[in-house]
Amino acid sequence: MIEPNDDEVRRRQRSRAIVTALLLVAFVVLVYAVTIAKMTINQ
Template identity: 75%
Template sequence: MTDLPPLDQAEVRRRQRSRALVTALILGGLVVLFYAISIAKML
């Protein structure tokens, strides 16, 4: 990684954390959706 000022590094970390949270929420939503579809097909 390039030598960024500490403020820029903090901003990069904040963006990475935000992106990871969004990705986790989308993945969790897909898991719930697939589970619900599977249960609906069994009924």
């Protein structure tokens, strides 16, 4: 499926990787915030 010389495919892969990384960071922040929120409620 991957064509090494295809710049378009590389560009798409790069943009997908960047968006995935950003979403993962957002997910980590969200889980942290949820944990803090639940600890606040339980206190």
